[in-house]
Amino acid sequence: xxxxxxxxxxxxxxxxxxxxxxxxxxxxxVVMAVMILTSWLVTRRLSTSSDVxxxxxxxxxxxxxxxxxxxxxxxGDKPDSYLPFVGTLFLFIAGASLFSIVPGxxxxxxxxxxxxxxxxxxxxxxxxxxxxxxxPRTFLxxxxxxxxxxxxxxxxxxxxxxxxxxVRLFGNMMSSAKIAAILVVVIPxxxxxxxxxxxxxxxxxxxxxxxxxxxxxxxxxMTVTETSEASADRTKHRERSAH
Amino acid sequence: xxxxxxxxxxxxxxxxxxxxxxxxxxxxGEARALDRGLASxxxxxxxxxxxxxTLFVGLAFIESSGIYCFVISLILIFANPxxxxxxxx
Numbered sequence: 001x002x003x004x005x006x007x008x009x010x011x012x013x014x015x016x017x018x019x020x021x022x023x024x025x026x027x028x029x030v031v032m033a034v035m036i037l038t039s040w041l042v043t044r045r046l047s048t049s050s051d052v053x054x055x056x057x058x059x060x061x062x063x064x065x066x067x068x069x070x071x072x073x074x075x076g077d078k079p080d081s082y083l084p085f086v087g088t089l090f091l092f093i094a095g096a097s098l099f100s101i102v103p104g105x106x107x108x109x110x111x112x113x114x115x116x117x118x119x120x121x122x123x124x125x126x127x128x129x130x131x132x133x134x135x136p137r138t139f140l141x142x143x144x145x146x147x148x149x150x151x152x153x154x155x156x157x158x159x160x161x162x163x164x165x166x167v168r169l170f171g172n173m174m175s176s177a178k179i180a181a182i183l184v185v186v187i188p189x190x191x192x193x194x195x196x197x198x199x200x201x202x203x204x205x206x207x208x209x210x211x212x213x214x215x216x217x218x219x220x221x222m223t224v225t226e227t228s229e230a231s232a233d234r235t236k237h238r239e240r241s242a243h
Numbered sequence: 244x245x246x247x248x249x250x251x252x253x254x255x256x257x258x259x260x261x262x263x264x265x266x267x268x269x270x271x272g273e274a275r276a277l278d279r280g281l282a283s284x285x286x287x288x289x290x291x292x293x294x295x296x297t298l299f300v301g302l303a304f305i306e307s308s309g310i311y312c313f314v315i316s317l318i319l320i321f322a323n324p325x326x327x328x329x330x331x332x
Contacts, residue, residue: 072292164307171310209303212296 008106028108031096073215090211097203110173119166122214130221172206258316265312272305
């Protein structure tokens with residue numbers, strides 16, 4: 001990707017009629033393949049003894065960190081039901097931005113199509129988690145809850161926050177890729193490395209923010225409507241899990 | 244000056260102004276949030292986890308206004324809809 005391309009969507013590797021393979025798709029596949037291969041290789045020989053392989057130790061640190069964050073944001077109960085979704089978002093965004101140390105690679109998250117797809121997944125996950133956990137009535141009541149006048153604003157808020165989620169990640173990842181491309185043209189020595197390092201830091205922070213915001217949205221779809229019955233249920237559950 | 248030149252001129256100047264004003268306003272907002280966050284961290288180091296997480300999420304929200312400005316300036320430069328409108332009509 002050079003300065004004139006707005007996003008990796010415009011870099012086309014292979015084209016045959018209707019089917020196009022652009023840089024976004026190819027690099028998404030590369031990230032997926034490397035991450036799947038790594039986790040398969042690491043989890044092939046898991047050990048519970050005191051002699052833990054280095055790679056397993058590293059992945060355990062990541063999973064423990066994610067579980068801790070999810071538990072704190074969602075209010076302390078069962079992080080494991082959110083871990084597959086929120087954890088995947090975090091790992092994919094973090095992996096996609098970590099790979100930018102490889103020359104010629106452009107983060108697939110620097111394309112609005114990727115981030116819009118992930119924000120759409122979060123948009124769908126909010127009602128799905130809420131309906132599975134609390135039933136459709138409790139979920140729908142949130143929209144008319146102090147008064148039905150608020151209905152259009154709540155719906156508008158749901159849509160605009162998903163839009164913000166997509167644009168925030170796209171803007172951050174694309175701007176760091178673009179700054180690197182411009183600096184290589186203007187000052188090709190040493191200086192771009194500093195900005196690449198800054199880009200790596202920004203990528204990690206954005207991955208964290210995306211995952212935490214997804215978790216906050218999912219949690220807000222459930223806890224706002226919490227009835228006294230549900231909270232009593234949860235206290236019971238917590239007491240049970242404490243024993 | 245034909246219409247194409249006027250559109251290009253207006254787009255470039257507006258894009259620069261959008262990023263300049265948008266970025267400085269967002270930077271002031273983020274600096275104020277970070278100021279309070281650091282003060283709270285110094286007062287209550289025990290609550291570091293909660294404060295840091297809330298600070299990051301809040302900064303993300305503040306930053307999105309700056310990023311909207313950045314995206315609008317990019318649209319003006321790279322994908323200006325009025326250029327196509329002129330070429331089509």
